[in-house]
Amino acid sequence: MVNxxxxxxxxxxxxxxxxxxxxxxxxxxxxxxAETPSASYEKSVVMIMxxxxxxxxxxxxxxxxxxxxxxxxxxxxxxxxxTNAHNVANQRYxxxxxxxxxxxxxxxxxxxxxxxxxxxxxxxxxxxxxxxEPVRFGGLPKINSTVQTCGFPMGGRQVSVTEGVxxxxxxSVYSHSQAAQHLVVQTDAAINPGNSGGPVFQxxxxxxxAFQGLQSGxxxxxxxxxxxxxxxxxxxxxxxCDGFGKIGVSLFPGVHNPFYKEYLQIPSDEDGVVVTDIxxxxxxxNVLKNGDVITQIDDFNIDNDGRILIDGLSLELSEAVDxxxxxxxxxxxxxxxxxxxxxxxxxxxxxxxxxxxxxYDQKPDYRVFAGLTFVSVTRNYLESWxxxxxxxxxxxxxxxxxxxxxxxNDPNRVEYVSLSEVLPDEVNAxxxxxxxQVVESVNGFKIKKLADLDEAFKKDQDGxxxxxxxxxxSPLVMEAKKAAERSPLIRNKYQxxxx
Amino acid sequence: MNKKFYxxxxxxxxxLAWTALLPAAEPVDLTxxxxxxxxxxEISNSQYEQYQPWKQSPxxxxxxxxxxxxPYEVLTTAxxxxxxxxxxxxxxxxxxxxxxxxxVVDYEYNLCLLTLDETAISIPLKPLKFKEVFPKGQRLxxxxxxxxxxxxxxxxxxxxxxxxxxxxxxxxxxxYLATNTSRPFGDGEVCCSDDDVIGMACWGTxxxxxxxxxxxxxxxxxxxxxxxxxxxxxxxxxxxxxxxxTMRKHLKMPETIDYGVYVNTVYNLGTGSEELKAGDVxxxxxxxxxxxxxxxxxxxxxxxxxENIILQRSDGDKITVEIWRDGNKQTIEIVARNFKADxxxxxxxxxxxxxxxxxxxxxxxxxxxxxxxxxxxxxxxxKVPPHLxxxxxxxxxxxxxxxxxxxxxxxxxxxxINLGYQQLSxxxxxxxxxxxxxxxxxLVDTLYKEEVSKFFVIEFEMDSPKVIIPRAQLELENSxxxxxxxxxxxxxxxx
Numbered sequence: 001m002v003n004x005x006x007x008x009x010x011x012x013x014x015x016x017x018x019x020x021x022x023x024x025x026x027x028x029x030x031x032x033x034a035e036t037p038s039a040s041y042e043k044s045v046v047m048i049m050x051x052x053x054x055x056x057x058x059x060x061x062x063x064x065x066x067x068x069x070x071x072x073x074x075x076x077x078x079x080x081x082x083t084n085a086h087n088v089a090n091q092r093y094x095x096x097x098x099x100x101x102x103x104x105x106x107x108x109x110x111x112x113x114x115x116x117x118x119x120x121x122x123x124x125x126x127x128x129x130x131x132x133e134p135v136r137f138g139g140l141p142k143i144n145s146t147v148q149t150c151g152f153p154m155g156g157r158q159v160s161v162t163e164g165v166x167x168x169x170x171x172s173v174y175s176h177s178q179a180a181q182h183l184v185v186q187t188d189a190a191i192n193p194g195n196s197g198g199p200v201f202q203x204x205x206x207x208x209x210a211f212q213g214l215q216s217g218x219x220x221x222x223x224x225x226x227x228x229x230x231x232x233x234x235x236x237x238x239x240x241c242d243g244f245g246k247i248g249v250s251l252f253p254g255v256h257n258p259f260y261k262e263y264l265q266i267p268s269d270e271d272g273v274v275v276t277d278i279x280x281x282x283x284x285x286n287v288l289k290n291g292d293v294i295t296q297i298d299d300f301n302i303d304n305d306g307r308i309l310i311d312g313l314s315l316e317l318s319e320a321v322d323x324x325x326x327x328x329x330x331x332x333x334x335x336x337x338x339x340x341x342x343x344x345x346x347x348x349x350x351x352x353x354x355x356x357x358x359x360y361d362q363k364p365d366y367r368v369f370a371g372l373t374f375v376s377v378t379r380n381y382l383e384s385w386x387x388x389x390x391x392x393x394x395x396x397x398x399x400x401x402x403x404x405x406x407x408x409n410d411p412n413r414v415e416y417v418s419l420s421e422v423l424p425d426e427v428n429a430x431x432x433x434x435x436x437q438v439v440e441s442v443n444g445f446k447i448k449k450l451a452d453l454d455e456a457f458k459k460d461q462d463g464x465x466x467x468x469x470x471x472x473x474s475p476l477v478m479e480a481k482k483a484a485e486r487s488p489l490i491r492n493k494y495q496x497x498x499x
Numbered sequence: 500m501n502k503k504f505y506x507x508x509x510x511x512x513x514x515l516a517w518t519a520l521l522p523a524a525e526p527v528d529l530t531x532x533x534x535x536x537x538x539x540x541e542i543s544n545s546q547y548e549q550y551q552p553w554k555q556s557p558x559x560x561x562x563x564x565x566x567x568x569x570p571y572e573v574l575t576t577a578x579x580x581x582x583x584x585x586x587x588x589x590x591x592x593x594x595x596x597x598x599x600x601x602x603v604v605d606y607e608y609n610l611c612l613l614t615l616d617e618t619a620i621s622i623p624l625k626p627l628k629f630k631e632v633f634p635k636g637q638r639l640x641x642x643x644x645x646x647x648x649x650x651x652x653x654x655x656x657x658x659x660x661x662x663x664x665x666x667x668x669x670x671x672x673x674x675y676l677a678t679n680t681s682r683p684f685g686d687g688e689v690c691c692s693d694d695d696v697i698g699m700a701c702w703g704t705x706x707x708x709x710x711x712x713x714x715x716x717x718x719x720x721x722x723x724x725x726x727x728x729x730x731x732x733x734x735x736x737x738x739x740x741x742x743x744x745t746m747r748k749h750l751k752m753p754e755t756i757d758y759g760v761y762v763n764t765v766y767n768l769g770t771g772s773e774e775l776k777a778g779d780v781x782x783x784x785x786x787x788x789x790x791x792x793x794x795x796x797x798x799x800x801x802x803x804x805x806e807n808i809i810l811q812r813s814d815g816d817k818i819t820v821e822i823w824r825d826g827n828k829q830t831i832e833i834v835a836r837n838f839k840a841d842x843x844x845x846x847x848x849x850x851x852x853x854x855x856x857x858x859x860x861x862x863x864x865x866x867x868x869x870x871x872x873x874x875x876x877x878x879x880x881x882k883v884p885p886h887l888x889x890x891x892x893x894x895x896x897x898x899x900x901x902x903x904x905x906x907x908x909x910x911x912x913x914x915x916i917n918l919g920y921q922q923l924s925x926x927x928x929x930x931x932x933x934x935x936x937x938x939x940x941x942l943v944d945t946l947y948k949e950e951v952s953k954f955f956v957i958e959f960e961m962d963s964p965k966v967i968i969p970r971a972q973l974e975l976e977n978s979x980x981x982x983x984x985x986x987x988x989x990x991x992x993x994x
Contacts, residue, residue, distance in 0.1 A: 252964040256919030263954055263967045277962030291965075304919070391881030395892055399885035406961055430743035464749050471893060473777045474739045474763050477749045 043133040044075045045150045045159045045198060047097050048083050048121070049104070052090040057381040058420035059373060060364035061497050066092070072151030072198030073121065074206070077134040081107065081121040082229070083197035084211050085114045086176040088121065089360040096123060098132070099152075099159045111236040114360050115180040115243045117211050117224060118232045137226050138205030140311055141166045141185060149189040149210050149221070151198025164189025164221070171316040172222065175212050178379070179357035180244065182322055183315065184222045191221025227323065235325055245326040246318075248282025248350030249275050254304030255293060265338030270295050271304045272335070273317070279405050282350045287343035289336065296333035296342075297321075321347055353413050354404035358383070367453045369465075370483035371423035371490040372431060372476075376450050377401075377416040377438065384420075394436040396471045414449035419469070419476075423494045427478060427486040434476045437469035527693045529642060530650050534591040535625035536567045537644040537689065540575060540613075541596065543585040545851070549874050550909075552854040552865060553986050558584065564643040564687035565613065566699070567624035568720055573599065573613040575687040576701050576711070577606045578667045580613075581850040588615055591644055595619065603723040606840070606848065607733060607810070608715060609665045609672060609701055612723045629713035630695040633660065633799045639677055639710075641700060643688040655680040655708065657692065660800035662807055663709065666702065669840075669847045670733055671806050674701065675710040684708035714811075722813065729814040732835030734806055735769025735896070736762050741780060741791040750780060751826040758782060759823060760793040760805070766896035768842055770809045770818070774833040780823035784808045809835060841993075844898040845869060845891045845905060855904075855939050857990040859946060860968045861912040861980050862920070862957075864928065866939045867891070867905035884925055886961055903938040908959065908966075912984050916976040920966055926959040940992055 048071045056062040073083030073096065081096060088094055088109050095104040105128045112119040123129070141147055149162045167186040174180045187200070191213045200208040200223045208223030235242055251273040255261045261268060272295035275288050288294075295301065297320045300308035307314045310323075324330060329344040351357075358379050367374045375381055382401060385392045393401075400407060400416055417439045422431045439447045442456035443466055457465065460480035467476040490496075540563040548554045563579035565588070573588060580586065580601055587596040597619040604611040615624075634657055641653045655677035662671040675698055677684070683703030684690075690698045690710050698710035722728050741747065741761040752759070759780040766772050775781075782788070784805055787795035794802040812818060812835035821830050840847045846868045855866040865871060872891055875882040880892070890905045906928040913921045928936045931945045932952055946955065955973075957966040981989055 250962040254919070257917070257967065259916075259954060259969045260919060260964070260967045263956065263965070274964050276964055388881075391878060395880075395885065395888065398881070399889060402885050403961065430746070464745070466749070472763075474761060475746075477743065477746045479745050479748070 041148075041150050041161070041199070041201060042099060042159055043131060044135045045099065045152075046073050046075065046081060046132075047071075047099070047152045047155075048073045048081070048087050048107070048197060049095045049097070050088050050091045051093040052088075053092050054090050055364050055380075057364055057375060057378070057384045060366045060375060061495075070152065070155050070194055071196040072194065072210075074150075074197075074199040075129065075132045075134050076120075076233075079122070079126070079129045080110065081123070082209065083119050083121060084176070084209065084224075085112045085117045085119045085360070086211070087197045088112065088119050089114065089176070091361075094121065096121065096128065098128075100157055111232075111241045112361065113232050113235070113241050113243055115174065115177050115357065116182060116228050116232050117174050117176040118209065118229065120233075120236065135199055135206045136204070137229065138202055138207045140169065140225055140227065140313070141202050141207045143168060145202060147187055147189060147207060147223075148201045149187070149191060149195060149198060149223075150201065151195040151210060153190070153192035153194040155194055160195075162189045164219070167220075169225070169313055169315070171318060177357040179355070181316070181318065182228050182244065183225050183319060185225050187221050187223060188219045189221055190219055191223075195221075231322065231325070242326040243349070244322055245324070245347035246350040247284045247321060247330065247332075247345045247347065248279040249284050249288060250277035250279075251294070251306060251317075252276045253306035254302070256304045264291065264293055264335065266293050266295075266335050270335070272302050273304075273306045275334075277405070279350055279352060280408065281411055283346040283348045284350075287332065287345050288334065292334045292336050294332050294334045295340075296331075298331050352405035353408045354400055354416060355379070356401075365450050366420075367450060368423070368487075368491060368496050369453070369457050370478060370487050371425045371428045371494070372419055372467075373421040373423060374417050374439065374450060374453055375420040377418050381418065381420065396438050396469075397436065400438065400470075410448065412448050417447050417450050417453065419467075423490055423496070425486055425490045425493070427483050427490075431476055431478075434467070434469060434472075437472060440468040440470045442467050526638065526640070527691075528652075529640065529691055529694070530652060532625075533642045533689070534650055535622070536627050537642060537650065538565045538567070538573050538588040538590055538624070539563075539644045539646055539648070540565050540573075540579060540599070540687070541587050541589070542579060542583045544582040545584045546582050547849075547851075547853045549854060549865075549871050552856040552991065553858075553988055562646050564685055564689075564700075566687070566689045566696075567626045568612070569626050569724075570623035571615045571617050571620065572602070572626070573615060573624070574699065574716065574720070575611050575613060576699065577604050577609045577611045578665070578701065579686050580604060580611050581606070581667055581848075583851065586613065588613070589644070589648065590620070590624070591648065591650060593621070603719075603728045605719060605723075605728070605730060606665075606668045606850065607670045607672075607837075608719050608731065609667055609711060610699075610716065610719045610723075612720070627689065627696050629716045630697060631713045631717065632692065632695055632697055633657070633675070633712070634692040634695075634697070635659070637692050639697070640691045641677075641684060641688045642691065643685060653681045653684070653688075655684075657697075657710075658707070660712070660797075660803070662804040667848070667850075670810065671804060672810070673712060673715055673800075673803070673807050675712050676707055677710060678707045680706070680708050684710075718811065718813075730837030731814065732770040732809040732812040732816065732818070733768075733837055734809055735766045735772030735836060736775050736777075737764040737766075738781070738793045738805075739763040740793070750823060752780065752823055756782065756823070756828075758788050758790050760789050760791055767898055768836070768838045768896050770812075770836045771820075771833045772836065774820075774831055775822070776824065778824075781805065782821040782823055782828065784820050785818055842898065843895050844902065845872075845895045847895070852993075853991050855992050856909075857939060857943055857946075857992070858912070858977070858980065858986055859942075859955075859989075860973055860976055861914040861917045862923075862966065862968070863909045863912065864939065864942060865907050865909045867907050867927075869895075871907070871909075887925060887927065890927075901935070901937055906936050906939050906942060908957075912980055914976060914980050914983070916968065916972055916980075917966075920964075923963065923966070926961070926963050928957060929960050930958045932956055943990060943992060 053066045054064040071087035073081045094107045096107045097104045107121045107123045110120045110122045164187045172184045191210045195210045199206040214220040272293040275292045333342040443459045445456035465478040545555045545558045565573040565575035568574045586599040598616045599613040602612045602614045656679045658678040684700035688700040698712045702709045739761045759782040762779040797803045814837035816835040817832045857864045908926045910924040955968040
């Protein structure tokens, strides 16, 4: 559960959850039966039970506690199951089962897209798919049209169906990654823990995947629309999940102000957004400049709120980018010094050097020298400071997290590296005070990625290891010979595996 | 075993009983002589709002205590008067209020000298003399004139002396700590040991209380009674402990020198700012050896932070410092330098003074101060956008010629002229019409002096749009905005 948006994987030990389910079934029994979503929904919806385990990000050779979750999924063509990425993130073991049947089948993740919160599972035993029917997908549902959500809210044995109307379509944060924003469909159909990954039907076709709800609101549930699902399924056709791309620019919406327009030399009848920053190494670097005013993206006109009209909906202009795969081009039309120009930007990952998204299914890397433990600075590492990490992390980490795109002007920097832990030993007895700081250089070598440490620690400076940290003029100093001698003993004492 | 234990206990108990039977020294009661020396202060307070810096907060009235240091002069703490708009004193057994004015206030010493209106006093006050003694472990009596006009007294034990941050400044001060207080001390109460007045109370809790010692008070008074108040030395650098023997070896320090503290950062203001370098090790100050934590052995107070040595010195005094620099022991002289909070890049306090601001076309530009950052509420250091905080955290004491103030666009009062810009907030201004903004005054100078361009183009740090303000419409819009939003004065910049 994160930042007000709850992910809907059930945690099984909640008595409250069971009570809620009881009330829910009662209400449902009293209301008139809904229009049957699809004769086949019972044959396509499956339950997913996953065991997950994360890493300890300050001493990454250790793993965090194990957890279990229950969610929903559904059969798609090719004997595969589509579900939410958050149902199977950091999975160690997955089982799937069909409603009302006792038998469970081990399943494996074939593809996972954490940014769009979707995953495709396969089941080794072909018997599982007997008597199942793959769903067919529809388009974007109309506002105020009726949809049916299927799944296993709060677990249970039988597929539950709830009905609601589509309230609106908007661009919103996908809480699984905590950073990616894509189109969502908001519905008032109850979406509860366990519903996650279940299909949302309209006229017998799947129009979405239920995936998150709003904790603070009543009956505000969200589903992933078929534009995003389609993007994901197309993305994985080549056997690889690349995810969604960006153009890597910061934009200010827009040119409401007539004087600003005049200053920027934009015709008074044009709307658009102003480029205020371009990410270092972004694919837009050789096309756009600060101060350019983008008025069109592909064939879509951009209004002064930064929105485009697409599929009859007014959506963020990022929707035009979301409709394309990484590696495809998008055309931007813009004004510079009064002249209208256009250019093509390749859609790419275009992440800042310290990306905002939470990582999953990635074994964090680390280095240990004389008990000094170094890790890459990621959101996951910062979250190891606990619930209020954003205010509790040391200042340099917070500053880098918020503004890394502006603070880093070195195109060769891959990541920032932090001293995450000191494994206590006589050789590092005075190093504790440097914990949580970000490494600037080691023995005179600038550290631009974790692996740079390997070379840097092979050297010494007049017999010393000298580690400088960003924003701290006091260095951490060790006697190189003694440190090298103690290193294997420390690794042994604290059971640090070779990496 | 058990038996032996009981015997021991019995012996101790017997000793205690014996001690209790000894005649105790009669406690000295100074209630009578204090009657002509103590005053009660009624203080009217008001502050300017940070969010609307043209507005003063509602006036509140507080009480404080003080004592006579001259026939018409009263000493109290700086904390008592920090937001004072008006002060008046009441004397024992007299009904009238006597207007008081601030003669000298030193927030770093947390002391204030007030002058009472001579014409309003019938009998001059009897000045107290502060005696520089440290009767550790002894009973203290604290006296004050209460709001109700009673001369009141509390008891405590003098426990220790230490350097503590005062509530009103960025420096640590020498304080005596009293424990077992019969009631928490109030600011400005007078602390006595037998017949001696040894200090003035500056804070109190249920369990212990703090006292500004006589030595600090006498130093303050000796300057405050002169025509100009120079102030005392303030630290111009930051230290880091030098415990690690490897670090000492790396600095090529011989094993015979096992003391000294590392200079981590040198500021652009204050004592040592011009003489010290980051990476120096301070070995001694005025002959006092400084240990790896930055403390020295004081004759009376045991271990104290080296800051005390600097803080005792008047602005301009010289301090002899032994340092370890570039592998050698050197002796240098550093000058004790005082500075005002205003000289900081991000002033630590304003205390009752109006924040500097300019409202232009509905855009509210303010000078960043610590109080400004305080708008983020409790735990603000973690909540302030880091780009703003870095000016405070790392650089508050490092103003440069290129950046004297940090000028922030705080928010926008919506109006036609700023259409489209109304969501902008918390941006650091970098330039106006390509002229770098080094202080808030530069912004005003450009706005009111330059007459060429059609637009004012304001640029900001980090990624944000340029703000375009048309010159021709500005004057009319300014008066409209002043009227609509009730802004009496569109700018306040101190000379």
